Amino acid sequence: MSSIDFLTDFLSACLRLTVPLAFAAIGGLLSERSGVLNIGLEGLILTGAFASAAVAFSTQQVWLAIAIACCAGALMGWIHAYLCVSLNVNQLVSGLAINLTAAGLTTYGARLLFNTGTVALPPLSSLPIPVLQHLPILGVFFQQDLLFYLLLLLLPASTYGLFHTQWGLSLRAVGNAPKAADTAGVSVARIRYVSVILCGALCGLAGAYLALVHVQFFAENMSAGKGFIALAALIFGRWHPVTTTLACLLFGATEALQLRIQAFGLNIPYQLLAMLPYITALFALAGLAGKATPPAALGLPYAKEKR
Amino acid sequence: MTIAYRQAVLKSGLRAALSPLIAVAAALTVGALLMLLAGASPIAAYSALFRQALTTYFGFADTLTKTTPLLLASLGVLVALRAGQFNLGAEGQIYMGGLGSLLVGLAFSDLPMVIHLPLALLGGFAFGAAWGAIAGYLKVARGLNEVLTTLLLNYIAQYLISYLVNGPLKAANAPSPFSELVAPSAYLPTILGKTQAHAGIFLGIALSTLLTLAFAITAWGYRVDAVGQNPVAARYAGISVNRTILQVIALSGGLAGLAGSSEVLGLKRRLFENFSPGYGFDALAIALLSRGNPAVVILTSFFFGMLRSGANVMQRSASVPVSIIYAIQGLTVLFVAISLALEQQVQSPKPDS
Numbered sequence: 001m002s003s004i005d006f007l008t009d010f011l012s013a014c015l016r017l018t019v020p021l022a023f024a025a026i027g028g029l030l031s032e033r034s035g036v037l038n039i040g041l042e043g044l045i046l047t048g049a050f051a052s053a054a055v056a057f058s059t060q061q062v063w064l065a066i067a068i069a070c071c072a073g074a075l076m077g078w079i080h081a082y083l084c085v086s087l088n089v090n091q092l093v094s095g096l097a098i099n100l101t102a103a104g105l106t107t108y109g110a111r112l113l114f115n116t117g118t119v120a121l122p123p124l125s126s127l128p129i130p131v132l133q134h135l136p137i138l139g140v141f142f143q144q145d146l147l148f149y150l151l152l153l154l155l156p157a158s159t160y161g162l163f164h165t166q167w168g169l170s171l172r173a174v175g176n177a178p179k180a181a182d183t184a185g186v187s188v189a190r191i192r193y194v195s196v197i198l199c200g201a202l203c204g205l206a207g208a209y210l211a212l213v214h215v216q217f218f219a220e221n222m223s224a225g226k227g228f229i230a231l232a233a234l235i236f237g238r239w240h241p242v243t244t245t246l247a248c249l250l251f252g253a254t255e256a257l258q259l260r261i262q263a264f265g266l267n268i269p270y271q272l273l274a275m276l277p278y279i280t281a282l283f284a285l286a287g288l289a290g291k292a293t294p295p296a297a298l299g300l301p302y303a304k305e306k307r
Numbered sequence: 308m309t310i311a312y313r314q315a316v317l318k319s320g321l322r323a324a325l326s327p328l329i330a331v332a333a334a335l336t337v338g339a340l341l342m343l344l345a346g347a348s349p350i351a352a353y354s355a356l357f358r359q360a361l362t363t364y365f366g367f368a369d370t371l372t373k374t375t376p377l378l379l380a381s382l383g384v385l386v387a388l389r390a391g392q393f394n395l396g397a398e399g400q401i402y403m404g405g406l407g408s409l410l411v412g413l414a415f416s417d418l419p420m421v422i423h424l425p426l427a428l429l430g431g432f433a434f435g436a437a438w439g440a441i442a443g444y445l446k447v448a449r450g451l452n453e454v455l456t457t458l459l460l461n462y463i464a465q466y467l468i469s470y471l472v473n474g475p476l477k478a479a480n481a482p483s484p485f486s487e488l489v490a491p492s493a494y495l496p497t498i499l500g501k502t503q504a505h506a507g508i509f510l511g512i513a514l515s516t517l518l519t520l521a522f523a524i525t526a527w528g529y530r531v532d533a534v535g536q537n538p539v540a541a542r543y544a545g546i547s548v549n550r551t552i553l554q555v556i557a558l559s560g561g562l563a564g565l566a567g568s569s570e571v572l573g574l575k576r577r578l579f580e581n582f583s584p585g586y587g588f589d590a591l592a593i594a595l596l597s598r599g600n601p602a603v604v605i606l607t608s609f610f611f612g613m614l615r616s617g618a619n620v621m622q623r624s625a626s627v628p629v630s631i632i633y634a635i636q637g638l639t640v641l642f643v644a645i646s647l648a649l650e651q652q653v654q655s656p657k658p659d660s
Contacts, residue, residue, distance in 0.1 A: 039395075039454060083641075087648040092393050092454060096591060097641040104634030105341075111628035112345050220630075228458045235455070271470035278462040285451055 004136065010260060012140040015148065016213065018252030020045065020206040022151055022245045024230035026158055027202030029239055031077075033162065034195035035175035035297040036084050039095035040076070042227025043102030044200050048073045048207020050106035053218035054113055056121040062212060066124075066147070069208035070201045076102065077200020081193045088301035099227075107220045114218060121216045124209075147209050154202075158241045171195060175295035178302040188302045203227070225278065232281035236288055239295065247284070254280045326650055327596050330642035331610070338635040342627050352625035356617030366616060368502030372574060374612030376401065376566040376583070378511035380590035381597070381604045382518060383435075383562030388599050389522065390555040391535040396442060396457025397563040398587025399464030400435040404564025405571040406468060407434025409476070409578045412489025412571070423492040428510070428568050435564015436557040438464060443556030447549040453556065461587070469580040476578065486578040495573035507569030511605070514562065518601040531555055563587060584615075585633075592640045611636065 024041050031038040038044075051072035056065035076098060083094040124145045132142040162168040173181040174191045182188050206226070211218055229251050237244030258273035339349035359366040380397045387394040394400075411430035415423055442460060445451040469484070476486045495505045522528035533541040534551045542548050570582055589611050597603040614636070618629045 039458075083644060083648070087645060088651070089644045089648040093595060093640070093644045093647075096395070097637065097644050100588060100592065100637030100640050101634070102637070104630065104632075104637035107630040108341060108628055108634045111630055225458075225462050228455065231455055232459065269470050269474055271466040271473065275463050275466045278459045278466075282456060282459045282463070285455065286445055286449055 008137050008140055010256060011137065012143075013256035013259060014249065014253045015140060015144065016252075017255045018245075018249045019148055019151055020209045020214075020226055021230050021233060021248040021252055023154075023202045023206035023209065024227055025233045025237070025244045025248050026154060026241055027199035027206075028230055029234045029237075029241060029244055030158070030162075030171070030195045030202075031199035032234065032298055033175045033239055033295055034171050034192045035178060035295055035300065035302070036081070036192050036196050037091040037095065037299040038080065038196065038199060039092060039231065040080050040098030040102075040227075041199075041203055041230050042223050042225065043095075043099035044073050044076050044080075044203030045207040045210065045223040045227050046102045046106050046221065047076045048204030049211040049222055050109060050207070050218055051204065052208035053121055053211040054109065056212060057114065057218075060122050062122050062124050065121075065212065066205065066208045069204040069211075071204070073204020073207065074197050074201040077197040077203070078193070080200070081196035084196070084301065085189050085192045088303065091299050091301075103221055106218075110218055110220060121212060121218075123216055124212045145213060147205060147213070150205075155241055155245055162241065172295070174302075175297055178297050178300075182302070182304065192302075206230075229277060229281055232285055235294075236281075236284045238293075250284070251277050251281060326646040327598070327607075327643060330596070330646045331639055333642045334635050334638040337638050338631055341631060341634060342625075345627060347625050347627045352621050352627045352631075355624045356621040357613070358617075359620035360613040360617035364499070365502055366620070368499045368504035369616040370609070370612050371499070371504040371508050372502075372612075373615040374609050375505070375507040375511055375569050375573065376586045377589055377593060377611050377615075378508070378515065378605060378608035379566035379569060380563045380586050381593040381608055382511070382514055382601060383439075383559040383564075383566070384590045384594040385597065385599055385601055385604060386518065386531070386562060387555055387559035388594050389535050390531045390552060391538070392446075392552060392556055392559070393454050394439065394442075394457055394556060394559045394563070395454055395591065396439065396460050396560070396587070397566070397590045398583060398585065399457070399461035400438050400560040400563035401567040401570070401583045401587050402464040402468045403438040404431035404435035404561075404567030405578055405582060406471065406567070407431040407564060408493070408568035408571045409486055409489060412493035413487060415492070416490045418490075418492055420492045420494075423490065424495065424572070427489070427493040427572055428565060431564045431568030431571070432561040433564070435567065436561030438564070439560015440553065440557040442560075443553040446556070447553050465581070468578065468582075472578055472580050478577070484580050488577050489572060493572055494576060495569060503574055505569070505573030507573040510565065510569065511608075514565075515601045515605050522601065563590065566590075589636060592636055592643075595640060596643050 024045055028038050028041050048069040052065040052069035055068045056062060080094055080098050083089040084091045126143055126145045129142040133139050162171065170181065170186045170191055173186060174188050178188045210222060233247035233251055234244045237247040254277045258276045261268060261273055262270050342349040342352050360370045361367060380401060384394050384397050408427045408431035411427040438460060442453045442456040445456050446453045472484045472486050478485055478487045495507050498504050498506055530546050530551050533544065533546055534548050538548050566586060571578055575582060593604060593607045593611055597607045614632045618632045621627050622629050
């Protein structure tokens with residue numbers, strides 16, 4: 001394999017592994033910017049993966065599967081929002097409940113639905129962009145599927161939305177100073193609901209990408225900690241969409257690297273390589289410690305009468 | 308103390324006991340609906356589950372076997388919870404504890420049991436505590452939230468054990484990845500003949516009693532609770548909050564580590580990869596459900612152990628997939644969270660405006 005080929009191949013793997021992380025991390029970022037901690041990303045991704053696999057398996061309609069995954073994620077997001085915003089449940093406990101419930105329900109559902117042995121799902125076909133796809137190395141950016149391009153759109157859209165629109169201002173205000181936002185006439189509850197539901201929908205897309213693009217089947221707990229890595233990425237990226245996506249790229253690259261090393265058959269046990277993304281995330285967080293300031297009201301329920 | 312006041316105390320105590328029960332009942336009801344979805348009879352399934360787990364000799368022994376690691380790990384999570392710390396890393400600490408006990412169990416072959424077994428348990432405790440202390444250190448010295456670090460450490464521990472039993476610790480001629488047997492002098496003895504039920508359950512009950520006492524009468528227990536209830540006030544009262552947090556997370560990891568020890572020394576007698584089927588995550592559910600009460604944890608762990616032990620028979624006789632119990636456990640946490648929140652809303656009535 002020539003070095004150009006290797007680089008192209010590696011970059012392509014990086015991108016594929018980054019996409020689900022980035023969708024989930026941007027979703028988590030929206031939730032946390034509005035003041036709602038969301039350790040349920042993992043469960044939300046899993047929900048999306050299962051929903052998309054179930055629909056794709058029974059209808060063979062890829063786009064319908066993606067839409068349903070998005071809705072299923074949003075629905076779980078709504079549950080998290082209901083628990084955290086309306087009932088003031090401890091946000092960690094609620095996120096944990098989302099994770100455990102999603103893991104249990106999808107495993108059970110998979111046993112019922114896919115009990116026929118191996119299940120091959122229809123793939124999400126790639127959509128090469130003419131001319132640009134033939135660029136050396138960078139061409140891989142233009143040979144991807146629609147979800148990838150959607151992510152490329154989401155990046156500037158979420159940055160613009162967060163920092164240059166009324167809605168973004170309200171969202172950040174609700175996460176930093178809910179009292180002030182409330183006094184200014186912004187509905188804290190409504191903004192938090194919308195952000196958390198949006199987060200669920202984006203995690204649903206992340207799950208659909210895992211199930212339909214990465215492996216084309218559903219496996220129990222196939223999210224395998226991706227939600228937690230996404231959480232690390234958004235802290236490392238300091239709650240900003242661009243830097244968060246770059247952090248996701250770093251973790252995606254680590255995973256791509258370990259897969260490449262495995263493929264080369266070097267004499268390194270795969271378990272040590274498989275640890276790499278988690279170790280990288282841990283070191284990234286430890287190195288950053290003290291420099292990242294979370295939204296001031298993160299994790300705190302807001303109760304009007306306590307003003 | 309007026310009679311009305313006594314009644315109020317009694318009432319709130321009743322409510323505290325009642326709401327977890329309601330949560331469990333709600334989870335079992337949703338579980339029943341899920342069974343209907345699969346075309347199975349919930350009554351047949353639940354009766355098979357509970358009859359197997361409680362009334363048969365081998366089933367009951369299996370329930371005890373499954374209760375043991377759940378109890379030990381839950382005590383760990385609970386200690387951290389009392390200090391306001393969320394230890395989501397019990398799973399990883401179980402793996403490290405198993406490793407620590409295995410190493411001590413393999414290291415000596417001619418020690419008397421009264422020395423070797425405690426030493427092996429101590430090894431598991433130490434490894435679990437060290438693994439927990441990493442998250443504790445990152446929290447105290449670097450301000451990193453323990454939730455995410457403990458979660459990430461789970462994956463690292465699991466891969467580490469997998470590497471060790473596939474490589475350096477793999478038994479000679481082993482057909483699948485597992486280690487050599489520990490020396491018999493490090494075995495936790497079997498307590499019910501011809502079954503796998505082992506003395507780890509007594510360790511769990513003893514530690515639960517010890518913790519109940521510690522929280523009720525010692526200054527240490529008071530410190531932990533003070534840090535958990537109000538760290539700022541605790542600091543003004545002269546309590547070193549950071550030191551308490553570090554201590555508690557290490558202790559939490561150590562107790563979860565003992566769950567791994569009991570699996571290795573009592574049940575498997577060697578180290579397997581993926582030997583914990585998610586006990587560390589159940590432990591969180593159990594600790595929450597028990598409201599931070601180390602005595603109640605015994606009952607709650609037993610209930611979860613029962614679900615796990617009866618599930619296989621339920622699958623065979625009522626053809627409901629085992630994974631239904633994971634759904635029920637997840638739903639239990641969900642409903643417990645809701646019941647806690649509703650209760651708080653009842654207890655703190657809104658001011659008249």
